[in-house]
Structure formats: structure tokens, C-alpha cells
Amino acid sequence: MGATQLEEALPYRWAESSAGREACANDQRWLGGIVANAAPFSDWWAKARIVQLAYEPMYDADPAVYQGKADPRAIADALHNELKTHAQAFDWAQCQERYPGFCRLVDEEYVIKTLNHWKRREFTKAIGRNFEVYRYLGQEGKQGECGEWCTQNTFLVVSTASVSLAVERSLPNPKLFRPLFNVDELAEIIHQRNIRALTLRTHGYANPAGGFYKFLSDEANYLFAKPKPGGEPTDTLGEEHLYIGYHWPSEQPVFNRGLIRDSMSNLEILMKFLGSLLLLSFIPSVVLIGLTELAEKIDLVRDVGPQWHLAIAAGVFFLWLSLLMLLRSVVYQRDRYRAIHYGAPDLAEFFWRLDKSLKRLMLQDMGLPERDERVQLALKRSRKLVNLIGHSMGGLVLVNVLRVLSDRFGKDDQESNDDGLGDCLKLGKLILASPDIPLELLREGRNNYVRSAIRRCEQIYLMSSDRDIVLRYLSTLGNWFSEPSVEMSGLRLGNVFLPPNPEKEIQKTPRRKRRREQLKILLIRGAILTRQAVRPTSAYDLFENFSYLDCSKMKGVNAVALELNPFTAIPIDAINTFFYLTGRIDVHGGYFFTYTPTFKLLPFLMQVTAPSEEDVRHELDRFDERDTIRFLYRAIPTPGSVDIDTSVVESDEQSDIAIGSSEAP
Numbered sequence: 001m002g003a004t005q006l007e008e009a010l011p012y013r014w015a016e017s018s019a020g021r022e023a024c025a026n027d028q029r030w031l032g033g034i035v036a037n038a039a040p041f042s043d044w045w046a047k048a049r050i051v052q053l054a055y056e057p058m059y060d061a062d063p064a065v066y067q068g069k070a071d072p073r074a075i076a077d078a079l080h081n082e083l084k085t086h087a088q089a090f091d092w093a094q095c096q097e098r099y100p101g102f103c104r105l106v107d108e109e110y111v112i113k114t115l116n117h118w119k120r121r122e123f124t125k126a127i128g129r130n131f132e133v134y135r136y137l138g139q140e141g142k143q144g145e146c147g148e149w150c151t152q153n154t155f156l157v158v159s160t161a162s163v164s165l166a167v168e169r170s171l172p173n174p175k176l177f178r179p180l181f182n183v184d185e186l187a188e189i190i191h192q193r194n195i196r197a198l199t200l201r202t203h204g205y206a207n208p209a210g211g212f213y214k215f216l217s218d219e220a221n222y223l224f225a226k227p228k229p230g231g232e233p234t235d236t237l238g239e240e241h242l243y244i245g246y247h248w249p250s251e252q253p254v255f256n257r258g259l260i261r262d263s264m265s266n267l268e269i270l271m272k273f274l275g276s277l278l279l280l281s282f283i284p285s286v287v288l289i290g291l292t293e294l295a296e297k298i299d300l301v302r303d304v305g306p307q308w309h310l311a312i313a314a315g316v317f318f319l320w321l322s323l324l325m326l327l328r329s330v331v332y333q334r335d336r337y338r339a340i341h342y343g344a345p346d347l348a349e350f351f352w353r354l355d356k357s358l359k360r361l362m363l364q365d366m367g368l369p370e371r372d373e374r375v376q377l378a379l380k381r382s383r384k385l386v387n388l389i390g391h392s393m394g395g396l397v398l399v400n401v402l403r404v405l406s407d408r409f410g411k412d413d414q415e416s417n418d419d420g421l422g423d424c425l426k427l428g429k430l431i432l433a434s435p436d437i438p439l440e441l442l443r444e445g446r447n448n449y450v451r452s453a454i455r456r457c458e459q460i461y462l463m464s465s466d467r468d469i470v471l472r473y474l475s476t477l478g479n480w481f482s483e484p485s486v487e488m489s490g491l492r493l494g495n496v497f498l499p500p501n502p503e504k505e506i507q508k509t510p511r512r513k514r515r516r517e518q519l520k521i522l523l524i525r526g527a528i529l530t531r532q533a534v535r536p537t538s539a540y541d542l543f544e545n546f547s548y549l550d551c552s553k554m555k556g557v558n559a560v561a562l563e564l565n566p567f568t569a570i571p572i573d574a575i576n577t578f579f580y581l582t583g584r585i586d587v588h589g590g591y592f593f594t595y596t597p598t599f600k601l602l603p604f605l606m607q608v609t610a611p612s613e614e615d616v617r618h619e620l621d622r623f624d625e626r627d628t629i630r631f632l633y634r635a636i637p638t639p640g641s642v643d644i645d646t647s648v649v650e651s652d653e654q655s656d657i658a659i660g661s662s663e664a665p
Contacts, residue, residue: 011068039179044127072111101181134177150224161342167258170209187357204392216245248343285313332478344400355422395435434494466497470588544635556590597623
């Protein structure tokens with residue numbers, strides 16, 4: 001046994017009193033909830049099981065769970081036996097290979113520390129990680145198609161928050177995903193194999209856990225597939241790259257048992273809601289009743305009796321109830337709340353803990369004190385590149401994650417070129433596919449909280465579509481009561497699009513002004529009419545940092561060949577709605593179908609550092625044979641690139657760059 005000793009002898013017992021019985025019920029409910037919702041054989045699952053095994057089965061406790069072990073070694077052995085029982089087809093050597101963190105760390109010392117945390121009332125802190133990490137095991141029947149690094153380099157990070165207090169989490173299929181013991185195990189994999197880059201991809205609104213796990217496995221099988229003959233090395237990912245899916249708590253709209261369970265488990269609150277709504281409905285009811293009585297007096301209507309008054313009051317109540325319940329059943333605002341308050345903080349914690357673990361491993365290798373200048377230089381030189389891909393509301397998650405992780409905020413950070421996400425990680429590309437983010441985010445006075453964070457990205461790519469009816473209509477309805485202005489609720493970044501010939505539009509302006517004048521061609525529409533996405537009062541810098549991929553006519557997200565104009569706008573939406581509802585296309589999420597040019601472009605963007613405009617166009621020509629994607633490269637060149645002539649840049653920087661000047665778009 002190590003130096004650590006138990007502070008209270010085993011086995012543990014609850015007091016034989018009414019208070020002890022209550023404490024027993026509370027502890028069993030808490031520990032049972034952890035075991036039921038945690039990944040088996042993960043860090044916090046093991047700690048909860050250790051406490052359960054330490055207590056005697058009192059007050060009708062299950063003796064198979066609470067075994068009253070009298071020795072820490074016996075508890076560790078019991079957990080190892082549970083692993084052997086779980087993995088019946090494997091011997092102990094194979095268990096150690098599949099669950100290395102659990103087998104190595106869960107020993108007598110680990111048990112003692114856990115039990116001491118419990119007795120000191122520090123157990124919540126000891127298990128306090130708001131995410132879990134899994135490794136992809138491969139999809140049955142597709143292992144042969146998958147490249148060598150598919151199962152070794154694909155991981156899943158899951159927020160431990162559930163969609164509701166009344167609904168348990170949906171854990172990944174153990175046949176497809178194996179839980180890591182904790183984030184330290186992932187850091188060891190990255191460090192030992194000298195992984196150079198990580199790409200994290202997250203989902204958007206209305207993506208329940210099971211569906212996202214399947215999407216991730218399909219994407220991994222494609223991204224790590226064996227290169228095709230005659231292809232480019234960047235067509236698939238290699239051994240030095242990790243692909244990580246992140247799932248934050250999102251739920252299925254309408255047909256969702258969790259919605260009913262959530263209401264039925266809180267009947268008192270439900271009745272309070274109904275009572276408040278009934279009282280408020282009296283206000284318009286009284287007004288309508290007064291109008292009908294007035295109409296009766298002047299002989300506009302006749303025979304308006306009390307029964308009609310009751311019908312009016314009931315009609316107002318049920319109309320309001322139907323609308324409010326509909327808004328709740330589409331779960332848009334619920335998902336938005338969870339994205340901001342659960343998804344973003346939990347992902348930020350993942351990066352923070354991963355960076356901390358990588359730093360600890362590097363310090364061990366170097367054998368130098370942390371404050372040594374050589375350590376800081378070595379850490380900066382060996383930083384791992386982090387690319388971020390966010391779809392729909394997932395873009396909002398990533399923007400808020402960057403906000404949390406950014407070292408400094410606000411306009412005073414404009415001169416900073418630090419791209420670090422800590423000591424061992426640095427930002428690469430930010431790819432936003434149909435982001436459910438207000439266009440106002442990029443404008444002066446509305447983006448101080450993300451300006452410094454977004455500036456740290458190597459490059460930013462926006463994949464958008466003017467035909468994204470989900471984003472344009474449903475998002476407007478869902479954000480109508482929450483956004484500060486009507487324009488913010490109706491104009492989303494994912495609906496920005498380009499004219500049919502963006503290159504010709506840019507060439508119409510003098511070369512000296514081209515950097516800023518090219519932003520005039522960015523368009524956006526409400527329903528029928530279009531307008532410039534960048535107005536004269538806009539700040540330029542964030543718009544100029546984006547590279548725009550207009551996917552409005554790309555296969556997978558569109559089924560109409562018509563060009564957009566005021567006469568075709570509504571027919572285009574109607575036809576695409578039909579094909580969307582019948583499952584032929586996905587107007588909002590088709591960017592990630594593995595056959596689409598946008599998805600085929602992802603490995604290239606993940607691996608090539610600061611690609612030039614020519615490089616990106618070359619890849620688009622390879623994958624987009626029908627020339628359906630319109631491309632506008634960033635106006636501000638990436639540092640070190642040669643995309644824009646130096647003399648043009650210098651002359652442009654010396655021109656009128658003040659926000660709101662006469663030369664502003």
C-alpha cells in the first residue's frame with residue numbers, strides 16, 4: 001500500500017436512525033444516477049462504484065451493488081472482475097489493451113483516494129468533469145473499407161448534461177464506441193503518437209445523440225478511407241490527424257417522449273403555467289367580448305349570448321396554449337439554451353483539460369521546471385493544431401467556446417496575433433456550415449465579445465445557401481422573441497450568398513479598391529427580396545476574414561436549377577420543401593453528405609496550412625464538376641500568403657479605411 005491511508009475504516013455503514021435511512025436513500029439515488037448515466041469503466045463511473053462497494057447493503061439496498069468490502073484491494077479486484085465479466089470474449093491482457101487507463105489506474109491507491117474524497121465531502125469535485133471521451137471501434141461490415149487509422153484516430157466527446165432533468169442520457173453504442181478512462185488517456189495517445197492536428201466537428205439543432213453517433217461513424221469511414229488510385233494525399237486524413245465529434249445535449253423535435261416525461265414529472269409547474277395562461281387570456285377575451293356587445297348594440301350582429309362569450313374566452317386560451325406548446329415541442333429555444341449554457345462551457349472545459357494534460361506530459365519528458373524559458377519556447381513550437389467545424393447551431397457553440405478560451409476580449413486586442421488555445425494547442429481553421437448565427441454578429445458594436453477570439457483563427461470558411469429554408473424561416477420564428485432586433489432574428493449568417501458570377505462583379509471595381517469593394521457582392525434575402533449583406537455602417541474586418549462558399553445550387557442541399565430572383569424565390573422554396581420533407585435532399589445539413597463537394601473538400605482544408613485562393617479553387621474544380629459552388633476568397637490575405645498583390649494591399653491600407661466612409665460597401 002502507498003503512503004495514502006484510509007481516513008475511516010471499511011466497511012462503511014449508514015446510521016441506524018431515521019436520519020441515516022434518509023441519508024442512505026439520498027446516497028443511493030445519487031450514486032445510482034452516476035452509474036446509470038456514466039460511461040462504464042470511465043473515471044467517474046469507477047469512483048461511484050467504489051463508494052457503492054464500500055457500503056454494506058442496508059435499508060433494502062441491492063446486495064449485488066452494495067457489498068460492504070472490508071479492504072481497498074478487494075474493491076479494486078471487484079472492479080477488475082466486473083471488467084472481465086463485461087468483456088467475456090477477452091482475456092486480461094486484451095482487457096488491458098482495450099481499457100488501458102482503467103486497468104492501470106484503478107488500484108488500491110486509487111480506491112483509497114476516492115473513499116477519502118467521499119468522507120471529506122469532496123466527491124463532487126473529484127468526479128467533476130462535464131464531458132466524456134470515447135474511441136471509435138469501427139462500423140461492422142466496413143472495417144475493410146476503412147483506412148488503417150480510422151479506428152485509431154476517430155474519437156467522440158460527449159457533454160454529460162442530459163436534455164432534461166427527467167430524461168436519462170443516451171450513451172453511445174458500446175459496439176461502436178469504447179469510453180476512455182478520462183481526458184488524460186486521450187492526451188497520452190496524442191503525446192505518444194506525436195499527433196500534430198485535431199479536427200473537432202459538432203452538430204446543430206435537433207440532432208439527438210443516436211443520429212449524431214451514426215453520422216460520425218459514416219464520416220470517419222470516409223475521411224480515413226484508403227486513398228483512391230490517382231487521388232491526392234490530402235483527399236483523406238493520415239496517421240498524424242485526429243477527427244473528433246462533439247455532441248452537446250440536443251433532442252428530437254415533436255415526437256419525443258422526453259417532452260411528455262418532462263411535463264408529467266412536474267405537474268405542479270405545469271398547472272401553474274396553465275393557470276397563468278388562463279388568467280392572461282382573460283385580457284384579450286374581455287376586449288373581444290366588449291367588441292361583440294358593441295356590435296350587437298349597433299345591430300352589426302345579433303343573438304350574442306353568454307355561450308358566445310364563453311366560446312371566445314376558451315378560444316383565446318386554447319389558441320395561446322397551442323402556439324406556446326408548439327414552440328416548446330419544436331425544441332428550438334431549448335436546444336439554443338443548451339448549446340450556449342451546456343454545450344459551449346463543456347467543450348471549453350474539454351480543451352482546457354486536454355491542454356493541461358498535454359503540458360504535464362511534455363514537462364515530464366523535458367525534466368525542466370515549468371517557468372523555465374526553454375519550456376515555454378518548446379511548448380509554443382510543438383503546439384497541436386485545432387480545426388473546428390460547426391454546423392447550424394453548432395456554429396454558435398464554437399463561437400462561444402472561442403469566446404471562453406480567448407485570453408483577452410474586446411477591440412483592444414486587434415493587434416494580437418496569438419493563435420493559442422493554451423500552452424499546447426493553437427487555432428487552425430474555423431469552418432461554419434449554415435451557421436445559425438445572426439448576421440449582426442459581424443457588425444461593429446455587436447461583436448466585441450467574439451472579435452478577438454475569431455481573429456485568432458488561421459482561416460475562416462463559411463458554407464451557406466440562400467435556399468436554406470430551415471434557417472431562414474424556422475430560425476426567424478424561433479428567435480423572434482429572443483434576439484434584440486427583428487433583423488437579427490431574420491437575417492442569419494448561413495443565408496449569405498453570392499451572385500452568379502462573383503469574379504466578374506469584383507472586376508468591375510478599380511483594383512485599388514477591390515479588397516473592400518468585393519464585399520458589396522455579398523447578398524442575403526428575407527423571403528423574396530435580396531439586399532446587400534454588408535451595409536455602409538458595417539465594420540469590415542470580420543467580413544474580410546471569411547472565405548465564402550455559396551452552396552445554394554449544390555447537390556444534396558438543392559433540387560432546383562432556377563436562378564434566384566423575386567419571381568422564382570417562392571417556387572424555389574416550395575419545391576425544395578417538398579424534396580426536403582420526402583428525404584431527397586437536406587437543405588440545412590446536406591453539406592456533410594459524403595458524396596457532396598463540400599465534404600470532399602474538408603480533408604484538404606483540415607491538412608493544408610493557409611491554402612491560397614488558387615489552391616482552394618483547384619480542389620473545388622476537382623470535386624465540383626458541375627460548378628455549382630460559388631467561391632469568394634477572403635479579402636484580407638493570410639499572413640505569409642501571396643493571394644493579394646503587396647502593392648495593392650499597401651495602397652488599400654493607406655486609403656479610406658475608416659468605418660462608414662464613402663468608400664465603404
